Amino acid sequence: MSPKKILSYVLLAGSVFFLFKLYDEGARRSVSSVAEAPPEQVEIAAPDFPVNYSLGAFDSRFGISQERFLQLVDEAIKVWEDAAARELFQLSQDGPMKINLVFDWRQERLLEAKAAKAKIDENGKSFDQLQSEYDERARSVDQVRLAYEETAQAYKSHLSDYNSRVARWNEGREHTEAEQRYLQNRKKELEDEQGALDKKVNELNSKGEELNELGEKMKAFSQKFNLDVENFNGTYVRSRDFEKGVYDGKAINIYEFEKEDDLKLTLVHEFGHALGLGHLENPKAIMNRKLAVQDVTNIRLTSDDLNLLKAKIK
């Protein structure tokens, strides 16, 4: 199992449960803790095989068809049957063991969380756009400032030349018609330069103001965003104290899944309970209670799972 895949599962199972704040907080804060689930199924004696099962309650709000659901149930069963090399469960009309897809607050909250996460993602994108707009404008303001400083420097030197020639004129030197004409023209030119400089200063000021406004907007945006993230983490992350499925001795109830992959993993786990298997400490085991690091794209029994199965199914 590659580390990448492990990560991708954690994100999948709790993909709505990893959010980061942005901008002024700076720190990327990930929230991933999942509260301890209450004890679920204790070990029970293995039943007679194959166990006949059938579809019980089925809620279409999960967005999966009955046919597809039963297909995944079958795939989950195969994981155990392949390992045991025998038939363990048999789909049959009115089979006494029911597989129920139960829509309650758990799935409802997951759907809410997905919607909230989408909204936050969208806002994150908007913020990134604001950020690049800000950077672009800041660069443009810098260019205007540089141009202004260059022009101002040139103006200063032109002015100083002009003033020394005026001083010489006033001292009675260089009293020629050409010098007089030059000074008159030059004065006009310098006034034009001054006018252009004033224009640049105004431009610089208004661009600076715009930039500050954008900065304020971003600050407000990030505060709101961070609040949304905090609310999200508070609402959806800190109270995940339930299991996605339960085997109660007679039926498997599925309460929550995001994608078919994690539904299948939950099904394999619950069928393990239906085989009479208890929980394993090994975090990678299919019979681990938390199912936090399994590779959902490639569900495999660990040797611990297999030993548990061998001890139960003789």
Ligand SMILES: [Zn+2]
């Ligand atoms: Zn369990």
